[in-house]
Amino acid sequence: MTREEYSAEVKAALAAFEVADVDADCDRYGNGHINDTFAVNGKDGKRYILHRVNHEVFTEPEKLMSNVEKVTQFLREKIQQQGGDPERETLNLVRTKEGKTFYRDRIGCYWRMYHFIEDTTALEQARNKEDFYQSAIAFGNFQSLLSDFDASRLYETIPDFHNTPIRFRTFQKAVEEDVCGRAACARREIDFYMGHRKEMEYCAQKLAEGAVPLRVTHNDTKLNNVLLDARTGKAVCVIDLDTVMPGLAAFDFGDSIRFGANTAVEDERDLSKVSLDLELFETYVKGYLEGCKGSLTEAEVEMLSYGALTMTLECGMRFLTDHLQGDVYFMIHRENHNLDRSRTQMALVEDMERKWDQMQNIVSKYCQHS
Numbered sequence: 056m057t058r059e060e061y062s063a064e065v066k067a068a069l070a071a072f073e074v075a076d077v078d079a080d081c082d083r084y085g086n087g088h089i090n091d092t093f094a095v096n097g098k099d100g101k102r103y104i105l106h107r108v109n110h111e112v113f114t115e116p117e118k119l120m121s122n123v124e125k126v127t128q129f130l131r132e133k134i135q136q137q138g139g140d141p142e143r144e145t146l147n148l149v150r151t152k153e154g155k156t157f158y159r160d161r162i163g164c165y166w167r168m169y170h171f172i173e174d175t176t177a178l179e180q181a182r183n184k185e186d187f188y189q190s191a192i193a194f195g196n197f198q199s200l201l202s203d204f205d206a207s208r209l210y211e212t213i214p215d216f217h218n219t220p221i222r223f224r225t226f227q228k229a230v231e232e233d234v235c236g237r238a239a240c241a242r243r244e245i246d247f248y249m250g251h252r253k254e255m256e257y258c259a260q261k262l263a264e265g266a267v268p269l270r271v272t273h274n275d276t277k278l279n280n281v282l283l284d285a286r287t288g289k290a291v292c293v294i295d296l297d298t299v300m301p302g303l304a305a306f307d308f309g310d311s312i313r314f315g316a317n318t319a320v321e322d323e324r325d326l327s328k329v330s331l332d333l334e335l336f337e338t339y340v341k342g343y344l345e346g347c348k349g350s351l352t353e354a355e356v357e358m359l360s361y362g363a364l365t366m367t368l369e370c371g372m373r374f375l376t377d378h379l380q381g382d383v384y385f386m387i388h389r390e391n392h393n394l395d396r397s398r399t400q401m402a403l404v405e406d407m408e409r410k411w412d413q414m415q416n417i418v419s420k421y422c423q424h425s
Contacts, residue, residue, distance in 0.1 A: 065093065068105060068166040071151045071158035075099045085177070090297070094171070102171035103149060107164055108157070113297060116165040118210035120157045123167075123296045124148060125208060126201065126271065133200045143172055144292050175282035175291050185288060186278065187315055187335055188342040193281040193290035194273060194311065195346020198304055201271040202350035206301035209271065213298065216274060217306050219255045219369050226372050229379040237379055241394060247401050248372045255368045257361055258303055267355050272302030276311040304355050305362025308343055312336060312363040313370060317403055322396045329402035331410055336363075337417045344421045356422045360414045364407055371400025 069077055076098040084094040084104065091107040108116045123146075130145040141147070149168040151158050158166045181187045215221045230238055230245055238245060248255075261267050273280070273293065280295045314321060316335040319328040340359065344351075377384045378393035385393055407414065 064160050064162070064164065065105070065107075067160060068107070068158050069095065071153075071166070072103075072105075072149050072168045073152050074103060074149055074168070075101070077103070081105065095168070102173070104169045104171055106167050106169075108167060108297070110163070110165055113212055115210070115212060116157065119212045119297055120165070120167060122209045122212060122299050124156045126204070126296060126299050129204050130200055142170070143175075146170075146172075146292065146294060146296060172282055172292055174285045176285050177279045177282055177294070179279050181278055181315070184335065184338050186283070188338050189283055189288065189290040190276075190278045190281045190315070191311065191339040191342025192346040193293050194276050194307060195343040196290070196348075197273060197293045197346075198270065198307070199346060199348045199350040204271050206269045206271045209299065209301055211300050213274075213300070216298070216300065217302055217366075217369065218259065219365060220259050222369055222372060222376075223252055223255060226376045229376045233379065235379065235381045237394075241375065241378065244375050244394065244397055244401065248368065248375060248397075251368050251404070254361075255365055255372070258305055258358060258365050261354070261358060262303060267303060267305075267352065267358060269301045270304045272300060272304065272307045274298035274300055274302060274307065274310075276307045278315065303358075303362065304347075304351055305358045306366055307362075308339075308359050309362030309364070309366035310370075311339060311343075313367045313400075313403070315339065316363075317399075319399065321399060322392060323399050324395055326398060326402040329399055330406045331403060331414075333410060333413055333417070336414060340417055340421050353422070356418065359418050360407075360411070363414070364404065367400050367404050367407065371397045371404065374400065 065081065069081070074097060078096045078098070081093040081095045084092045090109050093105040095103040095105050097103065108119065110116050113119050127146050127148060131141040131147070134141040134144045147170045148156050149170060150156060156167060160166065178186055226248065262269065273296070275295055275298045280293060281290055282292045282294055283289065284291050316332045316339060318330045318332050323329055344356070374385065374393045375397035378391070378397065382393055387393060
């Protein structure tokens, strides 16, 4: 598609939504890697966010939008009941002139629009511990607000996204088939993940036993998916709800720890730099449980550290699986990039195991106050 053709599709999408006059020329916005995002200026001074949903990643956009609509409506009602500001504290969809939450263009692309939340900022990296703490409060509060939402009402938009036992079977198959002949040079890494099967399946087993409930989970709990007040730095709103699905609270917590409390970048080659920052871990535990406001069960709280371990193991195993399959899923920028990534996760797991008692003690400390 040429630039002119794409511009025409953007303008057609803008015209489909029930908004006052807007500038037909809108600018790309943010650093998202999946959806195309535009900032739209209304002639009445209001602003909007327009997304083209990537239907190659999200193959059933209508189910995705059903999830977003159900969750945002529920959040809006809850926030109103609690005396909050639903215009700022949750995403608010703009409907099309036909009353839908999305517009499907002539070539089959899906578009949606949100009201812009003014005077906020999203950070790619924490400037200090307070930023990490605020993101923890935000995701904990997200869990609290949705604690009595029936998760079975949501579609699984990415099937088996955090189904670790199925991820493990995919890994086993990749090792057995060894389509690229890379297994021999990754034997230590293969043995490591094979040897951690029990740990990886612990959370799934607890769910199957009914020890912990299925929750509404965000599944992309990065810092940049929290809007912070531009003046105060306080958490305002959780954004990017495309991966909202049924899941385990421990997994949302754990993925935040995996990348937020790691002392190194995700693909660090110098493994001596990789460790779990216990100070940041404690910061996040404190904020998350404060945000949850007692909505988690005792068993769920006790499983938080396991969530961090499981998410790190699962992610590392996925990197290694992709390396063995020929780097077909995760984008790489150098030879053995996915192998390097899997080794970084291994090093983080090993440090978590060394610090396990301290992690559990930190969770217990704040569990008493949650």
